[in-house]
Amino acid sequence: xxxxxxxxxYEFRRSLEEVRKISGRGTELISLYIPPSRxxxxxxxxxxxxxxxxxxxxxxxTRKNVQSAISSILARLKxxxxxxxxxxxxxxxxxSTSADQTQMVQYVLEPPDPVLTFIYRCDSGFxxxxxxxxxxxxxxxxxxxxxxxxxxxxxxxxxxxEPIKNVPSLVPSKHGRGGQSARRFERLIEIAAHEFYKKxxxxxxxxxxxxxxxxxxxxxxxxxxxxxxxxxxxxxxxLQNKIIDTFDVGYTDEYGLRELVEKAxxxxxxxxxxxxxxxxxxxxxxxxxxxxxxxxxxxxxxxxALMIGAVGKLLLSEDMRKVKLDLKCPSCGFKKExxxxxxxxxxxxxxxxxxxxxxxxxxxxxxLHKIAEDxxxxxxxxxxxxxxxxxxxxxxxxxxxxxxxxxx
Numbered sequence: 001x002x003x004x005x006x007x008x009x010y011e012f013r014r015s016l017e018e019v020r021k022i023s024g025r026g027t028e029l030i031s032l033y034i035p036p037s038r039x040x041x042x043x044x045x046x047x048x049x050x051x052x053x054x055x056x057x058x059x060x061x062t063r064k065n066v067q068s069a070i071s072s073i074l075a076r077l078k079x080x081x082x083x084x085x086x087x088x089x090x091x092x093x094x095x096s097t098s099a100d101q102t103q104m105v106q107y108v109l110e111p112p113d114p115v116l117t118f119i120y121r122c123d124s125g126f127x128x129x130x131x132x133x134x135x136x137x138x139x140x141x142x143x144x145x146x147x148x149x150x151x152x153x154x155x156x157x158x159x160x161x162e163p164i165k166n167v168p169s170l171v172p173s174k175h176g177r178g179g180q181s182a183r184r185f186e187r188l189i190e191i192a193a194h195e196f197y198k199k200x201x202x203x204x205x206x207x208x209x210x211x212x213x214x215x216x217x218x219x220x221x222x223x224x225x226x227x228x229x230x231x232x233x234x235x236x237x238x239l240q241n242k243i244i245d246t247f248d249v250g251y252t253d254e255y256g257l258r259e260l261v262e263k264a265x266x267x268x269x270x271x272x273x274x275x276x277x278x279x280x281x282x283x284x285x286x287x288x289x290x291x292x293x294x295x296x297x298x299x300x301x302x303x304x305a306l307m308i309g310a311v312g313k314l315l316l317s318e319d320m321r322k323v324k325l326d327l328k329c330p331s332c333g334f335k336k337e338x339x340x341x342x343x344x345x346x347x348x349x350x351x352x353x354x355x356x357x358x359x360x361x362x363x364x365x366x367x368l369h370k371i372a373e374d375x376x377x378x379x380x381x382x383x384x385x386x387x388x389x390x391x392x393x394x395x396x397x398x399x400x401x402x403x404x405x406x407x408x
Contacts, residue, residue, distance in 0.1 A: 006381050007369050010318065012112070014363070017321075019107055019126050022095045028065040028102070029093035031127035032073060033119035036087040040080050043118075047074055050120065065094040065102060066122060072106060087115030091126045141268065142208040142217035142239070144200070145249055145256035147225045148193060151200045153207060154257040156218075161261060163254045164207050169196045201234035208239055216242045216271070220249040220260035244271070273386050279315060280388035283400055294403040297396040299339065303368065304407075309375040311401040316365055319384040320398030324367060326360035339364070368399065377401075 022029065034043055051070045057063040069092045076090070089109045094102035113134040121127045143154040143161070148171050155162045171192045172185075208214055217239060219226050226246045233240050247263040249256050286293030294312075296305050305311050325338045329349035336356075338347045347356045372379050382389045392400060 006379070007366065009112075010365055010381065011363070012109075013318075014321070015107065015109065016128055016132060019091050020128055022091075022093075022105060022126060024065075024093050024124050025096050025102065026059060026062045027122045027124055028062055028069070029095070029123055029126050030066070030069045030073070030090065031119065031121045031123070032088075032090040032092070033115045033117065033130060034083050034088045034090075035115045035118055036083050036085060038083060038087070038118055040077055040082060044074060044077055046120065047077075050122075061102075068104065069093045072104070076108060084110050086111050086113060089115065089131055091128075093126075139215040140211055140213045141215055141244075141264075142204065142211075142242070143220075143257050143260055144204055144217065144229075145220045145226075145252045145260055146197075146200060146229055147221045147223050147252050148196075150252050151196075152253055152257055153200065153204050154254070155207070155211070156261055161257050163257060165203050166253060167196070167200050167203065169193075171196055197229055197232070197234045200229070201236075205236045205239060209236060214242065216244040216268075218244055218247065218260055218264045218267075220247040220256065220263065221252055222248065222250050244268075273383075276380075276382050277386055277388055279313065279380055279402075280382065280386075280392060283315065283402055284388075286402065291406075294406065295400070296403055296407070297400040299364070299397060299399050302399050302401050303371065305401060305403065306368065306371045306375055306377060308407070309377070310403050310405055310407045311372065311375070311377045312404040313402040314368065314372045314377050314379045315392060315400045315402070316368065316379060316381055317384065317389065317393040317398030318381045319389075319393050320365060322364040322398070324362040324364050325358050326362075327356040328359050329354050329356050364399075 032043075034040075047070050051067055051074075054063060054066045054070070057066060072092050073090050087110075089111055091105070091107040091109075093105060095105050097103045109131065111131055111134055115130070117130075119127065119130065141156040143152075143156055145152050149169050151167045151169070153164045153167070155164060169192075172189055204217075208217065217235075219230055230243055230246055235243070245264070245267055247260055249259040249263060251259060283295055286295035289295075296302055296311065302311065302314070306314065321341060323340055323342060325340055325345075325347070326335070327338050327347050328335050329352060331354040332349060332352045334349050334351045334356075336347075336350065338345075338356075340347075348354065349356050369379055371377075382392050384390050384393055392398060
């Protein structure tokens with residue numbers, strides 16, 4: 001399974017939001033995480049044992065609901081020889097709908113990253129934490145912590161820090177000799193330091209150049225060596241151009257890698273936010289023009305412009321949660337479309353004021369994304385973490401665009 005697209009992440013996130021909202025009575029909701037290496041037959045045997053153990057549950061309704069959920073999972077596993085590439089995650093159980101009523105819910109998800117541990121949990125809420133961590137940004141950043149004593153090279157992938165190599169230095173320490181001997185010794189020290197920096201750079205070049213997802217490089221250390229290493233351009237020119245900044249850290253071992261990531265968190269966060277800020281600033285510049293420039297906003301206007309290929313960039317709020325409903329009046333047959341937070345929102349018929357039936361539900365983001373894709377429009381998801389992102393959501397309903405050409 002390849003890495004999720006931004007749209008798939010959005011849809012996955014929405015599914016998890018629905019799962020998180022579900023609550024059961026007692027311990028009637030089962031969360032099951034199956035690693036890709038786990039034999040399905042072993043999982044089925046484990047579940048059959050849990051089914052047997054659940055017969056000891058005192059509450060008749062809880063016992064019935066737990067056994068029903070286990071049976072449902074066993075039925076889905078039947079005929080499956082091995083889990084998919086990244087494993088499987090089940091969220092199955094009975095949620096409360098009223099004081100004495102429950103409804104069966106079942107979500108079966110193929111996670112974006114491999115499931116690492118087999119987990120079976122029966123509770124009043126679903127256990128979503130392991131799968132939520134998979135949705136966090138997984139951009140790669142090269143890490144180098146260095147001084148004259150040693151250096152450590154590593155890689156930051158999402159939240160995981162992967163040490164690559166620790167390189168001890170053979171650079172002699174300073175000494176108290178004088179005269180020509182001192183100058184000669186100084187030259188030897190500088191030659192040794194130069195060879196050490198070259199060795200560190202060679203390891204970094206071998207490790208980072210082949211990483212196509214590398215977004216940048218962070219360099220840290222306790223003294224001026226890190227600045228000298230960067231300014232002297234020991235790294236390959238492609239990597240040199242990816243250096244984000246240098247940071248003061250107290251260590252140059254594996255702990256130093258962790259300290260470097262902590263010191264750089266704000267800088268890494270700002271990189272993505274700056275990209276979003278730039279996009280929103282461009283939109284505002286167009287809006288401020290007397291004729292509205294190349295800006296467009298409003299669901300209907302953006303949709304029409306997308307259909308004719310006029311939108312160069314579609315800006316969508318990550319926090320937007322809207323559906324488009326195809327509605328029909330059960331009394332007079334009148335049809336219309338409506339925008340809502342979810343499919344439970346009620347609409348009255350324009351003609352006879354009867355409550356309309358929902359015939360079809362479209363996720364608005366997915367719908368617009370599909371039209372954009374068909375018309376070669378780049379889609380940019382904007383988080384709500386910046387003031388600009390918050391404005392996109394509140395002032396523009398989470399939808400705006402930068403046009404290729406003006407439209408009426």
